[in-house]
Amino acid sequence: MIPPNRRLGWVGTTLRGRNGPVAACPYLVRKWRQRTFNNQVWSYVAGQHIQWSVRIAIIDTSSSRAAIIAEGLREAGLTDLVQIDPHAPILAQLDRAQPEVVLVNLENPSRDVLEDYFAMSRALARPIAMFVDQTDTEATAAAVDAGVSAYIVDGLTSSRIKPVLDLAVRRFQAFARLQDELHEARTALADRTAVDKAKAILMQRRGLSEPDSYALLRTHAMSTNRRIAEVAEAVITSEALMGEMP
């Protein structure tokens, strides 16, 4: 049985039928009517199957990261999502959305404002800061390490929060990996361009063949313990500065 003080969070929760939202839950549905199917909790109410849906709001300074998180949650069947536009008034959007879980990037500059809004909220189910001990300690710590912070309405049981959190964490990490890869790809491209330029300079200046120019760059890099791209940059710089000299 859900403890009495947790019931309020359930009443008013959006209920979804197979064809979309049914109604706001008017009363507490007894737990024995609930069935878990496909990771989703279903209940049989008033002659139809309805789904308990957790409405999740995502607030992120990076809209591409927000999109990646939303995609992951959707794939996991958590489809009641609201992506908050960071460039429009955030509080008005939250007011309309009335989410039960708010995911926000740890370093979001609006966090003090958000916390104040939650504290002032007159809504029945008021989101409070998620915390170690409140859910799974490891899950919470992992979330913060990944850079996710969450506010969750009192009344949502930890078993329902944890999957959301785990997913958000994986998506945050995936995003960080993507960023790293993108950075590497960009660096690699820049490196190759520099090396090509330096080779051309050496070929013209010293009359070397292309393989010999490259070999010269490589030998110099090895003997001075630098990357080939760094040596290439030095060649380009010196050419730019001394290009006019015979």
Added chain:
Amino acid sequence: MSSFRIGFLPLVDAALPILAHEQGFAPAEGIAIQPVRDMTWATVLDRLLYGHTDAAHLIAPLAIGTTLGRGRPATPLAVPFVLGLNGNAVTFSTALAAACGLDGGIADPARLGQALREVALARAAAGQRLRFGVVHRYSSHNYMLRYWLAAVGIEPDADVELVVTSPPFAADALAAGDVDGICVGEPWNSISVDRGVGRIALVTAQIWRRGVEKVLALRKDQLDERGAEVGALIRALHAAAAHFVDPDAAKENAAILARPEYCDAPVETIMRAITDRIRLSRDAAPIHYPDFMFQYREAANFPWRSQAAWLYSQMTRWDRTPFSAAEAEIAQAVFRPDVYREALAGSAATLPSSSSKLEGAVTDALGVGTAQGRLILGRDTFFDRRPFDPDDIPGYLAGLT
């Protein structure tokens, strides 16, 4: 060498951990400090609670609120050191300053309050309440501003609107017209003035002459585990405080604090704050306001339990929660004069024998007992001259409403 990662916001009053790190006071005590900069108090607090940092430069009421479980599940924090007194100001938009008839000099809080009341009530009657930004719900800024407003007859939650503006965004909020005034720490008031978007109306030292400001906060379990190392940290911060008030060091200190990794602000702006020279409006010459930012002297870094008690009294007042003797005790126990004394025992530091005092009751210099003799406390009054007795919070609150 044991190390402390210390969270902070870009504010001049984060000076002590920064100077302890930069000027060698930490290594002299056998510890290393690693400053961790953030942009909101929520992030600073999260990092502290989840162990990304070991200690934090924190607004004092937030340490108490976190321990009491306001807005989140309770986690006990401990405050063994106060990072300074006051150093904040209330800055009006230039339009509001003009409407309140602010001229060249420093304003009188009571008289300015009357002028503001007229403007505020007129605006409220027109359905456009004045809006003030404070740095956090649980900040001394919020409590000082509310104390002043209420005392001059402006009901903070009815006649005006108070919103949250994190320090690094306060000047922007004023410039954008999102708020009509801000109560924030330095350099953000002076930056508003230099940008020509604000006029410093009051400094918080005018509201409470010796108001407790930022504190060093740790998780209580960390303090219990790392007692000896925390002692070294307190000694390093105390040495940094002595260095901070040395006039010969001011220029160098300002240059350090101005760096991009700390306050990221002009050296000259920071210099004004740390030398108590306040430029009230863009075209005015800085004026000297003694004790604007109070540090080191008069055992300013000593965590008085009575300071925590005053903050708790304001927390119940503005959260509109009933006074609870049990909560008051928990709130006061967040401040740890015992840890401060133990860390600095045998040093030249002034160690008050008592852990609590009447706040705002010193109208003339007063001598109090310390381990080494007498400590002379300067005037510490509230602008309305109402003293605070930590042993009678209900009586104090009854007198305020």
